[in-house]
Amino acid sequence: xxxxxxxxxxxIGSGPAGESERGGDLVARVAVTFxxxxxxxTRTMFAAEAVAPATWDCHGxxxxxxxxxxxxxxxxxxxxxxxxxxxxxxxxxxxxxEIILAQALARLRGTS
Ligand SMILES: [Zn+2]
Numbered sequence: 001x002x003x004x005x006x007x008x009x010x011x012i013g014s015g016p017a018g019e020s021e022r023g024g025d026l027v028a029r030v031a032v033t034f035x036x037x038x039x040x041x042t043r044t045m046f047a048a049e050a051v052a053p054a055t056w057d058c059h060g061x062x063x064x065x066x067x068x069x070x071x072x073x074x075x076x077x078x079x080x081x082x083x084x085x086x087x088x089x090x091x092x093x094x095x096x097x098e099i100i101l102a103q104a105l106a107r108l109r110g111t112s
Pocket of ligand 1: 036
């Protein structure tokens with residue numbers, strides 16, 4: 001007796017055990033709507049058994065959107081991009097760098 005799922009061609013090879021029992025292409029889905037600070041709504045489908053994330057990127061503006069329409073997450077402040085070197089320079093003085101470089105070179109040369 002064929003199931004009248006209307007979805008065909010999904011059973012290529014053998015799926016994980018148990019998958020066909022549940023009906024692999026008929027997994028229950030729920031629509032979750034997220035709202036961003038800009039008033040956009042983004043509707044996303046999740047598997048019913050999955051826990052929907054608290055926030056989702058707005059499809060309209062890319063800002064974080066939450067499930068509470070009246071209390072959307074605040075818009076992201078865009079931090080200026082810092083390179084890895086910039087972070088290192090915040091932590092290390094030039095003198096530190098000289099020492100670290102010397103140690104690294106010594107290790108590389110096998111003389112430490
Ligand atoms: Zn938005």
